[in-house]
Structure formats: C-alpha cells, structure tokens
Amino acid sequence: MSDFLEHLTGSLPYLAKGAVFTILISVASMLAGSALGLLVCLGKLSRRRPLRLCCVAYIDLFRGTPLLVQILFIYFGFPNLLQQVFDRPFPFDPLVAGFIAFSLNAGAYIAEIFRAGIESLSKGQTEASLSLGLTYSQTMRFVILPQAFRRMIPALGNEFITLLKDTSLLSAIAVSEIVKEGRLYIARTYAAFPTYLAIALVYFALTFIASRLFTRLERSLRVDD
Numbered sequence: 001m002s003d004f005l006e007h008l009t010g011s012l013p014y015l016a017k018g019a020v021f022t023i024l025i026s027v028a029s030m031l032a033g034s035a036l037g038l039l040v041c042l043g044k045l046s047r048r049r050p051l052r053l054c055c056v057a058y059i060d061l062f063r064g065t066p067l068l069v070q071i072l073f074i075y076f077g078f079p080n081l082l083q084q085v086f087d088r089p090f091p092f093d094p095l096v097a098g099f100i101a102f103s104l105n106a107g108a109y110i111a112e113i114f115r116a117g118i119e120s121l122s123k124g125q126t127e128a129s130l131s132l133g134l135t136y137s138q139t140m141r142f143v144i145l146p147q148a149f150r151r152m153i154p155a156l157g158n159e160f161i162t163l164l165k166d167t168s169l170l171s172a173i174a175v176s177e178i179v180k181e182g183r184l185y186i187a188r189t190y191a192a193f194p195t196y197l198a199i200a201l202v203y204f205a206l207t208f209i210a211s212r213l214f215t216r217l218e219r220s221l222r223v224d225d
Contacts, residue, residue, distance in 0.1 A: 007191035011182060011198045018181035019202055022167045025099055025177070030160050032099070033106025040107060041114035042140070055111070062108035068169045071101040075173045094173040106163060113155045117148035150221045157214030161207045168203075178202055 043055035062070065075097035079090040121144060129139040171180040182199045186192050 003191070004194050007189060007194040008198050010189075011185045011191070011195045012202075014181045014185050015178050015198055015202045018176055018178035019206065021095070021175065022164065022177045022206065025095070025102060025170070025175075026160065026163045026167060029099055029102035029106050029163055030156075032103035033110050033159075034156075036103060036107030037110030037112075037114055040111035041118070044111065044115060045118065059108045059111055062105050063112075067101070067105050067166055068172060070105055071098060071169055071173060074101045074104075094170070094175045097173060098167075098170045098175050102163060102166070106159060109159055110156070113152050113159065114148070116155070117152040118144055120151055121147055150218075153214060153218045153221065157211065157218075160214070161210055164206050164210060165203060 040055045040058060043051045044059070046052050046055075075092055075094060079092045082090040125143055125147075126139055129143045130136070134142070167175075167177050168179045170177050171183065174180065178199055182195050186195050189195075
C-alpha cells in the first residue's frame with residue numbers, strides 16, 4: 001500500500017508538467033477553433049452556394065473522421081506530401097501539428113454550435129435590425145451574436161471539456177501532455193496502476209474545474225428571454 005501511495009503521489013509532479021501543455025493547447029485550440037468556427041458558420045449561412053458548399057464539406061470532413069487520424073495525417077502525412085512535391089524534408093513540430101489538428105477539428109464542431117445559436121433566434125430580429133439601417137455585419141456583431149453567445153455557452157463548455165480529454169491522443173505523436181508524461185514515469189518505475197489512476201484523477205480535476213467555470217459564466221450572463 002505504501003508503494004501504491006508513493007507512486008500515486010510521486011507521479012503527480014510529472015503529470016502536472018503535462019497538464020500545463022494540455023491546458024495551453026486546449027485553450028489555444030478553443031480560441032482558434034472559435035474564430036474559425038464563426039467564419040465557417042457565416043459561410044454556411046451565406047446565400048453564395050459555392051461558399052456554402054465549401055463550408056459544409058469542411059464540417060462534414062472533420063466531423064466524419066476520427067481526431068486521431070487527423071492528428072496523424074497533419075503530423076506525418078502532410079510533411080510527407082510536401083517532401084514529395086518539393087523534394088526536401090519538412091520537419092513538423094508535434095505541438096504545432098497537434099494545435100493545427102485540434103483547431104481544425106474544433107472549428108468544425110463550433111461552427112455548428114454557432115449556427116444552432118444563431119438560428120435559435122427569431123428571424124424578425126435580423127429583419128428589424130436591417131430595416132433600422134444596420135448592415136448585415138453590424139446586425140451580427142451588435143444584435144445577433146451577443147444574444148446567441150449566451151445560448152451557446154453550455155455547448156461551448158462541452159466542446160472545451162472534450163478538447164481537454166482528447167489531448168490524450170497527442171501522446172501518439174510524442175507531445176508531452178499528461179498521458180505521455182505518465183507513460184514516461186511508468187517506463188522508469190513499472191508502476192502502471194497508480195500512475196494511470198493518477199492520470200485519471202488529473203483529467204477529472206481539469207474537467208471538473210472547467211465545467212464549474214462554464215457553469216458560473218452561464219449564470220453570470222443569464223437573462224430572462
């Protein structure tokens with residue numbers, strides 16, 4: 001029992017180091033994915049058919065393929081393609097590859113969250129704003145998006161928690177996140193059970209904190225519709 005507790009607590013400093021990478025890449029990917037998702041959402045709602053079809057194809061592609069495959073394609077497949085085209089190596093940092101894969105994947109899901117939030121509002125608000133002389137861009141910025149954002153917070157919170165947990169997939173390309181650091185600790189100590197339990201506890205702590213923060217944000221922005 002003493003060995004179990006020793007490894008359970010002894011692995012935590014290494015996992016904390018990985019947790020820093022996990023939080024950083026999750027927050028950065030969420031921000032980039034939100035910006036991308038908003039653009040894709042507006043493209044999907046556009047009346048221009050080619051733009052709308054491109055946005056639909058992007059969403060379907062990244063929602064219809066496993067995130068692990070996307071990570072491996074960007075880290076291994078894309079540099080290999082560039083090497084064949086330009087006949088010289090293109091080394092890719094695994095952290096950058098992971099950030100790109102997570103941002104693109106999150107962008108597809110967040111685009112649908114934005115679309116659902118915008119379409120949940122009455123079309124009369126858009127028509128009234130346009131009739132008052134606001135442009136379509138001003139209508140979105142000052143009237144539609146602020147209201148839709150309040151309704152999107154629960155879904156955005158779920159997407160962020162999903163990103164936090166999915167960072168474990170980055171161990172496949174040797175990013176030093178929580179699982180990778182845990183595996184390195186196991187390789188040195190052969191203490192698999194307490195280490196994996198510690199990994200689970202760290203992920204639970206991160207998702208619990210994130211969930212409570214989004215709940216508090218939702219309550220602070222709640223208004224009577």
